[in-house]
Amino acid sequence: xxxxxxxxxxxxxxxxxxxxxxxxxxxxxxxxxxxxxxxxxxxxxxxxxxxxxxxxxxxxxxxxxxxxxxxxxxxxxxxxxxxxxxxxxxxxxxxxxxxxxxxxxxxxxxxxxxxxxxxxxxxxxxxxxxxxxxxxxxxxxxxxxxxxxxxxxxxxxxxxxxxxxxxxxxxx
Amino acid sequence: xxxxxxxxxxxxxxxxxxxxxxxxxxxxxxxxxxxxxxxxxxxxxxxxxxxxxxxxxxxxxxxxxxxxxxxxxxxxxxxxxxxxxxxxxxxxxxxxxxxxxxxxxxxxxxxxxxxxxxxxxxxxxxxxxxxxxxxxxxxxxxxxxxxxxxxxxxxxxxxxxxxxxxxxxxxxxxxxxxxxxxxxxxxxxxxxxxxxxxxxxxxxxxxxxxxxxxxxxxxxxxxxxxxxxxxxxxxxxxxxxxxxxxxxxxxxxxxxxxxxxxxxxxxxxxxxxxxxxxxxxxxxxxxxxxxxxxxxxxxxxxxxxxxxxxxxxxxxxxxxxxxxxxxxxxxxxxxxxxxxxxxxxxxxxxxxxxxxxxxxxxxxxxxxxxxxxxxxxxxxxxxxxxxxxxxxxxxxxxxxxxxxxxxxxxxxxxxxxxxxxxxxxxxxxxxxxxxxxxxxxxxxxxxxxxxxxxxxxxxxxxxxxxxxxxxxxxxxxxxxxxxxxxxxxxxxxxxxxxxxxxxxxxxxxxxxxxxxxxxxxxxxxxxxxxxxxxxxxxxxxxxxxxxxxxxxxxxxxxxxxxxxxxxxxxxxxxxxxxxxxxxxxxxxxxxxxxxxxxxxxxxxxxxxxxxxxxxxxxxxxxxxxxxxxxxxxxxxxxxxxxxxxxxxxxxxxxxxxxxxxxxxxxxxxxxxxxxxxxxxxxxxxxxxxxxxxxxxxxxxxxxxxxxxxxxxxxxxxxxxxxxxxxxxxxxxxxxxxxxxxxxxxxxxx
Ligand code: HEM
Ligand code: SF4
Numbered sequence: 001x002x003x004x005x006x007x008x009x010x011x012x013x014x015x016x017x018x019x020x021x022x023x024x025x026x027x028x029x030x031x032x033x034x035x036x037x038x039x040x041x042x043x044x045x046x047x048x049x050x051x052x053x054x055x056x057x058x059x060x061x062x063x064x065x066x067x068x069x070x071x072x073x074x075x076x077x078x079x080x081x082x083x084x085x086x087x088x089x090x091x092x093x094x095x096x097x098x099x100x101x102x103x104x105x106x107x108x109x110x111x112x113x114x115x116x117x118x119x120x121x122x123x124x125x126x127x128x129x130x131x132x133x134x135x136x137x138x139x140x141x142x143x144x145x146x147x148x149x150x151x152x153x154x155x156x157x158x159x160x161x162x163x164x165x166x167x168x169x170x171x172x
Numbered sequence: 173x174x175x176x177x178x179x180x181x182x183x184x185x186x187x188x189x190x191x192x193x194x195x196x197x198x199x200x201x202x203x204x205x206x207x208x209x210x211x212x213x214x215x216x217x218x219x220x221x222x223x224x225x226x227x228x229x230x231x232x233x234x235x236x237x238x239x240x241x242x243x244x245x246x247x248x249x250x251x252x253x254x255x256x257x258x259x260x261x262x263x264x265x266x267x268x269x270x271x272x273x274x275x276x277x278x279x280x281x282x283x284x285x286x287x288x289x290x291x292x293x294x295x296x297x298x299x300x301x302x303x304x305x306x307x308x309x310x311x312x313x314x315x316x317x318x319x320x321x322x323x324x325x326x327x328x329x330x331x332x333x334x335x336x337x338x339x340x341x342x343x344x345x346x347x348x349x350x351x352x353x354x355x356x357x358x359x360x361x362x363x364x365x366x367x368x369x370x371x372x373x374x375x376x377x378x379x380x381x382x383x384x385x386x387x388x389x390x391x392x393x394x395x396x397x398x399x400x401x402x403x404x405x406x407x408x409x410x411x412x413x414x415x416x417x418x419x420x421x422x423x424x425x426x427x428x429x430x431x432x433x434x435x436x437x438x439x440x441x442x443x444x445x446x447x448x449x450x451x452x453x454x455x456x457x458x459x460x461x462x463x464x465x466x467x468x469x470x471x472x473x474x475x476x477x478x479x480x481x482x483x484x485x486x487x488x489x490x491x492x493x494x495x496x497x498x499x500x501x502x503x504x505x506x507x508x509x510x511x512x513x514x515x516x517x518x519x520x521x522x523x524x525x526x527x528x529x530x531x532x533x534x535x536x537x538x539x540x541x542x543x544x545x546x547x548x549x550x551x552x553x554x555x556x557x558x559x560x561x562x563x564x565x566x567x568x569x570x571x572x573x574x575x576x577x578x579x580x581x582x583x584x585x586x587x588x589x590x591x592x593x594x595x596x597x598x599x600x601x602x603x604x605x606x607x608x609x610x611x612x613x614x615x616x617x618x619x620x621x622x623x624x625x626x627x628x629x630x631x632x633x634x635x636x637x638x639x640x641x642x643x644x645x646x647x648x649x650x651x652x653x654x655x656x657x658x659x660x661x662x663x664x665x666x667x668x669x670x671x672x673x674x675x676x677x678x679x680x681x682x683x684x685x686x687x688x689x690x691x692x693x694x695x696x697x698x699x700x701x702x703x704x705x706x707x708x709x710x711x712x713x714x715x716x717x718x719x720x721x722x723x724x725x726x727x728x729x730x731x732x733x734x735x736x737x738x739x740x741x742x743x744x745x746x747x748x749x750x751x752x753x754x755x756x757x758x759x760x761x762x763x764x765x766x767x768x769x770x771x772x773x774x775x776x777x778x779x780x781x782x783x784x785x786x787x788x789x790x791x792x793x794x795x796x797x798x799x800x801x802x803x804x805x806x807x808x809x810x811x812x813x814x815x816x817x818x819x820x821x822x823x824x825x826x827x828x829x830x831x832x833x834x835x836x837x838x839x840x841x842x843x844x845x846x847x848x849x850x851x852x853x854x855x856x857x858x859x860x861x862x863x864x865x866x867x868x869x870x871x872x873x874x875x876x877x878x879x880x881x882x883x884x885x886x887x888x889x890x891x892x893x894x895x896x897x898x899x900x901x902x903x904x905x906x907x908x909x910x911x912x913x914x915x916x917x918x919x920x921x
Binding site: 002003019022023026029030037039040041042043044046047048049050051054056058061067068078079080120121122123124159161162163 | 173174175176179180183229230235237238239244245246259260261279282283286287290291292304305307545546548549550552553555597598599617618628631634771772773774
């Protein structure tokens with residue numbers, strides 16, 4: 001799979017505003033201890049239900065994302081990945097989530113009962129039945145590993161214009 | 173870079189207009205050639221610019237991260253222009269003639285924003301759409317996907333005819349002479365790729381307006397501006413030439429008060445030919461048409477254009493578009509209606525309706541403005557707008573120069589449901605065209621030339637004005653705020669009531685972001701006059717500065733007195749006095765908060781804009797002299813206001829000489845008294861060494877000083893004195909920037 005995006009959602013009631021991520025991401029650039037080449041921070045906190053605040057990198061972007069008004073951390077892989085691209089993106093998103101939790105010192109927490117995978121390329125991964133069937137096996141295997149087979153529900157877009165995204169949520 | 177790039181070409185075969193398809197194929201090959209080292213940087217840079225692929229901040233590979241300047245270590249050593257790294261993200265500008273978009277095009281923008289950019293499409297101050305953080309190798313796929321939706325990025329940047337703009341209300345406006353849309357469209361496509369427009373020294377901007385009074389199209393800040401006019405029952409245009417903002421703004425001059433419609437395209441063609449032939453090519457700083465018109469004089473320019481017109485081989489396209497043009501009309505989707513039960517509507521709807529809904533000349537229909545914060549909208553919002561455009565209107569959507577989007581032909585009875593649909597996706601901001609609807613260029617967010625954070629400030633002012641009651645204050649609610657990140661005025665600060673442009677200041681060896689306050693520019697009468705700078709206020713104190721000015725106007729204006737008239741009446745000295753205490757910077761050791769910019773906690777520097785050498789010393793005598801030169805240029809403005817042209821000219825010149833002396837003393841411990849001596853030394857030490865060179869404008873600002881010196885003692889007209897003052901102001905800013913660059917920390921690996 002190419003251009004995998006992973007979003008991990010925040011627990012409800014986060015006590016931070018989006019723009020508080022700006023200094024955090026600048027610090028991450030200063031420290032240079034993430035695997036990607038980090039370039040700059042961009043702020044869309046003024047847009048409702050938008051991409052929030054992004055840490056733009058060369059191989060990937062990290063963001064405190066607020067699409068559909070659901071706060072979460074998003075890892076958007078732009079460059080090619082050798083090996084398991086799902087695992088790579090998930091691990092990166094998880095690392096970012098843990099770091100954000102530390103940075104915000106309890107004011108922001110992430111849930112681990114749900115994850116959204118978006119395949120950010122309509123040509124390679126069209127949002128069609130065929131597109132879904134092409135990646136289904138791999139995705140289900142990944143979700144099985146996260147939540148245990150048969151213990152999660154899966155949601156896909158109803159609007160065919162959206163990218164192919166799949167959201168898995170633990171059911172018990 | 174996307175793994176799917178090559179597949180789009182095959183996928184879209186036959187779906188793109190053949191000329192455009194081969195254009196994009198050619199660019200694809202150029203990218204390949206560049207990668208193989210078979211194309212020069214300069215040539216590749218112009219070729220990509222002509223396709224709208226712009227560079228972006230830090231693409232020179234260096235960035236100050238708040239602690240130090242560092243190299244951005246891209247693995248790929250390739251470049252895509254002089255000092256522009258291949259892998260560094262760039263911006264893609266997408267040309268939207270007269271701002272017209274259909275639903276499919278909105279959807280394509282959404283796709284591109286998601287897949288290649290940062291999830292946001294940005295509406296610009298010239299009705300274009302931009303995507304940021306784009307990889308150069310993705311641009312052909314982007315262009316193909318746009319091409320399949322009938323959009324070209326061709327000549328969106330570079331030395332070309334830029335996007336042809338038009339008032340977003342043309343066709344539905346109550347004040348128009350007639351609908352200029354078909355003319356704007358014809359001009360845009362006639363000149364696009366035309367052989368006569370391929371050899372300019374600089375960009376060429378065209379605008380159309382349906383009337384002379386309203387500001388929607390800003391014709392008077394354009395190289396060629398056309399205002400619709402009917403004379404003896406015949407359609408034509410009042411034509412203006414040689415306007416432009418940029419560092420020193422020029423109001424366009426009346427070329428003719430009536431040009432019959434048949435002559436529109438031939439005139440534009442003849443004009444572009446004269447511009448291509450006689451316009452400056454070597455020095456980009458004097459290459460815009462405004463300089464040519466001034467250099468030749470309007471009469472001579474006109475004579476040359478008329479001569480050129482006679483030489484043109486007739487082209488059927490000059491008039492073919494005119495067939496049936498008067499019947500050409502957008503159609504509504506729904507029947508006209510009346511909004512009957514307004515009182516029953518909630519308060520938020522009523523507030524929105526007051527500012528965002530315009531009753532069209534066609535009874536029962538309205539144009540709705542979708543106010544976009546800082547011109548930004550998300551992919552989800554674009555798709556929702558596409559739905560709204562299909563459900564309520566015949567996809568009649570346009571972008572505006574105020575960075576908004578309008579939906580035309582909404583049946584008035586549908587207004588509540590349109591509002592609800594917009595609200596569902598967060599596009600229901602009220603206050604379109606008011607003091608909260610701030611305009612900003614990209615500034616330090618993504619522009620290579622940004623000095624201060626224009627978007628940061630505009631975003632802040634937008635919230636601030638909403639919270640402090642300005643939006644409900646009748647006196648000031650309809651004033652316009654526009655912010656540019658530097659002197660280039662992409663945010664059009666000259667034509668705002670409250671305009672700001674980014675400058676930097678140094679104190680005790682530390683740099684701090686500031687904004688020059690520009691008051692009293694005129695937005696009405698198609699942007700008919702420009703404001704002058706009052707002084708520089710630290711970025712973080714601008715909201716307070718704005719509050720003071722607005723409070724004073726609210727309190728002291730006389731009956732019916734406009735903001736411009738008020739500013740003129742109290743005078744610039746008084747305005748400055750109001751802000752003087754705000755202009756005094758505390759030392760870095762006393763308060764660091766003013767040494768960083770809005771929404772950017774990094775310690776401020778402009779050092780990463782160019783390679784600096786380390787001087788690293790405290791610069792107080794310099795600061796002292798620089799402050800004195802600023803005072804002088806300010807006094808020049810006062811003298812100008814008082815009508816004393818000779819005094820104004822002398823003061824303006826003196827202010828430049830003083831700043832130049834200050835730099836010489838600081839850098840070389842030179843003490844020279846004679847004006848000739850200072851110019852000579854300055855030329856040798858700062859100009860010839862290129863120490864003074866602005867990363868973008870080069871030696872331009874030094875030339876202002878040299879030129880003023882050459883003309884020393886000659887009598888000036890009011891217009892040329894006004895320009896001299898502007899130039900002196902910019903020269904002083906350039907002195908500040910030069911010191912900033914020279915004292916910036918060196919770049920680390
Ligand atoms: C890499 C970033 C950019 C560079 C280097 C650049 C350069 C310039 C320069 C030098 C000028 C003044 C020149 C003149 O008017 O003669 C100018 C003006 C202008 N630019 Fe930009 N610009 C940049 C980005 C933008 C963007 C992103 C926008 C749109 C939002 C924009 C829109 C404009 C507008 C509206 C003007 C006003 C000038 C007029 O209409 O006469 N520019 N730009
Ligand atoms: S005004 Fe300056 S900072 Fe703003 S976009 Fe133009 S060049 Fe960049």
